[in-house]
């Protein structure tokens with residue numbers, strides 16, 4: 001499913017642009033969407049010839065002036081945006097949208113072209129993500145689209161800010177590695193999403209590494225994939241005392257001289273063993289799936 005960017009996410013009036021605070025807020029907001037989309041390779045962005053023309057011609061609007069590109073942040077935004085756009089042909093007529101959008105930009109024909117793009121998506125029954133600018137965030141509910149020629153509108157999902165993307169990611173499907181070779185590329189990105197989305201972005205208290213052995217045992221797991229992400233992240237954000245008292249039941253195994261925490265509770269009782277390295281480092285040693293016995297059980 002592709003995304004559409006509502007005009008106030010992409011354009012800003014000259015007056016607001018010259019106000020440093022507003023410029024910063026605008027760029028930070030646009031960046032939060034594009035960085036997240038880029039980092040996790042989430043979607044492409046529907047775009048039309050007409051919107052492109054407005055963007056570079058009649059008259060140009062910030063932050064798309066050639067001279068804006070001297071700002072390295074804007075240059076990155078340009079690159080992230082254009083590497084994601086996918087052309088769609090706008091409809092001859094705009095559709096209606098409620099509640100009405102606030103437009104904080106000078107050239108309002110852009111809004112009409114945006115609504116013609118949406119109408120084309122309605123016509124093609126294309127579901128889409130709707131990313132909105134700061135002034136058009138909705139705390140409750142969603143926008144609705146209507147026209148006189150179609151009965152049905154496609155599904156659309158409202159994203160008020162960059163981090164809203166995280167709730168649409170199927171972490172297990174997209175980031176659980178299926179081979180050792182892809183473990184390093186995928187697993188830590190999946191952990192990062194779980195940390196930001198499900199644990200309020202709490203920082204990791206430890207450095208960590210995964211041995212080849214645990215990579216091998218994790219990639220075999222088909223059932224408890226999201227549970228593994230969650231347990232590993234929880235282990236890294238909790239102090240040892242907190243981890244001992246939590247569902248992780250973090251403990252030291254005297255016989256094997258290794259530490260262990262639970263990924264899932266009984267009856268599946270899946271576990272991870274780890275060791276402590278130099279100063280503040282956790283070395284994840286091995287994952288024990290359902291029915292696999294470890295030393296201390």
Ligand SMILES: [Zn+2]
Nearest residue numbers: 147148149150
């Ligand atoms: Zn229609």
